[in-house]
Amino acid sequence: MSTDRSTDMSTDSMPLQDLPCLSLRGSMLSQRTNKRRSRCGVSEGLDAECTPTELIQMCSPRHKLQRLCSKDKENDCGHFVLARRSRRKKESSSGVSWDSLPDELLLRVLVCLPLQDLLRVSTVCRRWHRLVLDESLWHSVDLEGLTHMGAALQQVLNTGVRRLRCPRSFVENLLFSTSSPLQLVQLDLSSSIIPTSALESVVCQCSTLEYLSLEGLRLSDAIINALAMNVNLLQLNLSGCSGFSAAALADMFTSCCRIEQLNISWCEFSSDHVKSVVSNLSSSVTHLNISGYRESLSLDDVKVLVGRCPHIQTLDLSDSTLLMADSFPVLAQLKNLLHLSLSRCYHIHLAALTDLGTTFPLLCLLDVFGLVHDGHLPSLKKELPRVSINSRPFSSIARPTPASRLAGSLTERTMWGSGCRLRLGPQ
Template sequence: MPEDSMPLQDLPCLSLQGSMLSQSKRVNKRKTRGCLGEGLDTECTPTELIQQWSPPHKHQRIITKGKENDSNQFVLARRSRRKKESTSGISWDHLPDELLLRILFYLPLHDLLRMSVVCKRWHRLVFDETLWHSVDLEGLTHMGPALQQVLKTGVRRLRCPRSFVEDLHFTGTGTLQITELDLSSSIIPTSALESIICRCRLLECLSLEGLQLSDTIISSLAKNPQLLQLNLSGCSGFSAPALSELLKSCSRIEQLNISWCNFNNNHVKSVVSNVSSSVTHLNLSGYRESLTLDDVKVLVARCPHIQTLDLSDSTLLMADCFPVLAQLKYLLHLSLSRCYHIHLAALTDLGKTFPMLCLLDVYGLVQDSHLPALKKETPRISINSRPFSSIARPTPANVLVGCFSDRVMWNRPCRLRIKL
């Protein structure tokens, strides 16, 4: 059998253990680098061939901390990425979203907005709806863009009274999550207000005091059956039928302030005939020539659970309204200020007529010189101690400006607020 066809183990001077090693040493002495054909002509082991035609090994760079340019040798050194990472503590990137949200919850509004530009993840977390549950924007100028951004966060409680909104192009189509909203005494276009109220279905407390409204806004409010407190004091621009629809639909209203609106006789009759029977606090003041004794009779028959009633500036009312009002067994606070046709003598018997009455406002009826005598006749009734009505108002008017209570909304502060 020829040598070139013999089995590998039968070849002379070649074995798997010793001869291959000795033969590779001889080959290495005369091996030279060349093309692939030259390498295949030489006698090499498979291992040597793999090593010969593999890419040359990269020489490890000399890395010396702080001594790269010593010994007249310029070396570019780069630390590995692993060395750059902190070896102690926990990275912010490793914290779960739930823990980061809990940390962000304690930051004020300014710091929260600054953190939103750190990275995409933090921007997403900063505008999570759990952080924007309650927001106070009072005092912020150019309210339009800020208000639009806050509405998109899913805010539940929003306070921005006495604000100026140039215009608002609210493009959202979904339902807003607002349950408490205070826009009292603000300057806001009716169209912008419509774009907000038309998307509200969960309102529980609302104050639009002093705003120009429309039938569209009133009809949209009728779609909030959970409404409990409504302040429309000083509002205008809506019709009596729209008001009737609102009061019929919102049958759970407990506090209603609808004083000093631009009303006629039809508006007043719509209120007394359709107001919820569950109302306990009602301000119907300011209707000098519109509110009559017959209207009071309808109101008392419809709402027997009234505890606070303000009929101030109703100049058509006289002392004959007291037997009618006496049917309100739970009446605690009665305001008859500037009802000039009620005589002082009729007020002295109020302690007997209203056994539950605690507060009485008769500004403009009783002169200061006669007030001590009236207080003596009614010792358990506090007279003229509440100059301003707080019915359905988010912030009572008698709270001093600058104190902590000045920034509350329906007895609760907002977490995020503008600090000027």
Template sequence: MPQHSMPLQDLPSLSLQAKRTHKRKARGGLSDGPDMECTPTELVQQRAPLLQHQRLSSKGKENEQRFVLARRSRRKREALSSDLSWDHLPDELILRILFYIPLQDLLRMSTVCHRWRRLAFDESLWHSVDLEGLTHMGPALQQVLKTGVRMLRCPRSFIEELLVTGPLQITVMDLSSSIIPLSSLESIICHCRQLEYLSLEGLQLSDAIASSLSQNTNLLQLNLSGCSGVSAPALAVLLQSCCRIEQLNIAWCDFSNDHVKSVVGCVSSRVTHLNLSGYRENLTLDDVKLLVSRCPRIQTLDLSDSTLLMADSLPVLRQLKDLMHLSLSRCYHIHLAALTDLDKSLPVLSLLDVFGIVSGSHLSSLKKEMPRVSINSRPFSSIARPTPASRPTGCFLWNRKCRLRFQQ
């Protein structure tokens, strides 16, 4: 029957039901699907083609599955959260995180549990350690030595009695100006076989320590400035065994003329930086001649405070064609006139220290005579020293920074 010929009482009921359905949909309470009560048959028939058209249009798409968002149960959430805990992380990932933690925090974390203690003292985290400023050094140093440390810095420290039982892997170590018992120092050095850079400046040594050091054949830089207690024969054995030394600082030691002869006669021919200052009447011209003939590669040479050296030593030094830095401070028998030709006889000379010899107007005239040479610009020697005067701050060992550092 045409719509215009329908009974009038049927039309309002249809429109009324449609209006009620649209109102409920707008309120968000109920949907207009076929499961709803009071849904006219005509609306179901009119909606069916639309739903069928949507199903047909969805065919051919890549994602044909329908996804449903649902809330996880509490038991599943707890199981998921437990999988993301620290206990389930692999050791490699935890070690990577601990790599960025300071020393004090790392020690606190080692008290949490057995696993964290094992990881906190893993060898990979203790590669380089700086303990400068620590008051009770003995127990801390004992523990650090057990971790397999490679770079150790603890200068100007007070170290109590300690006993090392196993071999050490240290390659770089600075114990300069520390207060340490001789037995403890012997215990440390005698277990070292891989040393490459070592500073024992100002310490009391022994022939046993020199004998242990002679077994570190890879030693490249050695600082024994201000040391004492080593005999001349033990020093000769040490220098003969460590034939790869490139920098040697042996200034102001409690040495006799026999010690000086052991140095100039046994030091490695590869040495490029040598500090032999402070030997006043123990360093002679013959010693300089022997040194120059054996070590022609010297680039930096410090002979300061050698009062026996005179102007006749300068022609000998001119044989060092690679000499760039020469220190003759307080060699009072070398006069100004003998220094003016050094820039011509030493073609690569760039630094000259003559403190105590030339000063005032004479220094100004010498600078004019030698314009390409910097005169009296380096009052302190940096030969084989772990932290030169140019870098007084920071935990550096021969231009290498320590990762773990004790901070007060």
């Protein structure tokens, strides 16, 4: 025994480069592991071979071996159970993750997207879908060109849109899920096909309108009464509308006393409707189109109008066949008149028009389409050198997009002087 110990001691104390060959070291390692295995109570049947697991256990410290053997679920009854670790969030290689950005920064990114891309982004995840519906992104929307827009219009209105443009559209019945008031400030539904009941459901929830165009639509007294709640109305276009009474019209103009531009031409009006208009307009009106009432607008109506609205700058009385030259002294009370339209007022003679330069010293635009033949225009222009004659074939009063705009141009898609941020088609 002393010899063996001396041999082991001498071998262990030898330098690394003087150790015996690899086969010798392998036999010595086997002897040492057999001794350690016998001390640990390992089965004798495994003496000739060491498995990696047993070797790790034997080489591990005593306290680690005990902790491994004492685990309850992984080694219970000799069954090995694979424990699932919690999934760790993958970090972006760049160091910045979209998920880590606050909502405010993501909204600053989303506000730069056009409408089509914004709708695609909403399908990425629930968070992005929620952000896409944020009302700050839907402040100004143009839906012109969308067919069957009932569902789309309902969704856009629910986002809290402030400026909405959808002229010449076809709208089905609208069924709003909430009764909360709409936040619309500017709305253009000109020349649209929309049921009166659907239009009522929209207008009856509006109280903050400032610019509104319902040109060519069939209305109702309920719609006119709802418009009376929008006391901040500045521009109103009801040209070609029908379906409401003179009494409802009078109540609306009494309530909406801040209107500056009004286009109420070519409506299905009786003389009572015309009197309701001229007798209830406020002095804030500066641009008025009341044309198209051949047998309804009389000189007495003009006198009432001039007395109530002395600050008118643009006045369109076209197609008022009852008016004659005796209306000029009455109109002369409009000291700020710049633009006068008398087209197709056939009872006004050409000789009376030559005195308009002195009657209206500030007049710069005059429309007399159908009243003066082309052959007489040069002589009239000579008598009125400071006045531009027949340069505005279409009225732009209170209209969101004047008809004089070129078709297909970018300015054609504007609404009351500015475009909408979100719109269909190319931006």
